[in-house]
Amino acid sequence: MNHDDGAIESLLGRYRPVSPPPDLRDRVLSSAVQTRSWWMAAGWFSAAAMLLLTLGLHVAATQLMQETAAVSGIGRIEWSAEAEEAARMLDGGGAGRRYVSLALAAGMRRHEGFPPVPMAPGLFGEM
Numbered sequence: 001m002n003h004d005d006g007a008i009e010s011l012l013g014r015y016r017p018v019s020p021p022p023d024l025r026d027r028v029l030s031s032a033v034q035t036r037s038w039w040m041a042a043g044w045f046s047a048a049a050m051l052l053l054t055l056g057l058h059v060a061a062t063q064l065m066q067e068t069a070a071v072s073g074i075g076r077i078e079w080s081a082e083a084e085e086a087a088r089m090l091d092g093g094g095a096g097r098r099y100v101s102l103a104l105a106a107g108m109r110r111h112e113g114f115p116p117v118p119m120a121p122g123l124f125g126e127m
Helices: 005-014 024-072 081-090 094-111
Strands: none
Touching: 081 094
16 A cells, blocks of 8 residues: 555645634533523422422321311320231231221220211112
8 A cells, every 4th residue: 555645634634623613612601501500490499399399288188187086086096016916917018007097996986985987878888
């Protein structure tokens, strides 16, 4: 292969890159700062909205729980080791704990002289 360095240099000289415009750096940096500040503000606004939503739902759930307890006459339920053992023997999960807590609440209602909670007809299959 024959290399002609002068021909290669002249060929490459025709394709020499042109430098960027002088104001390009300022334009890129100013747009990056504007975009970043908007995204940061959007992130803070969304975090604040989620916090307010969480607090609002917590207050609503607490109020609903208090109103339900006042209507049904059910107060706090004492969860003992025996209750935990009964829940574990039922299924060891959340369903057993819910069943035992409902049974304790019903027993507490009878003990305190409240009438039984009325059930909707057909709720458990009977008509």
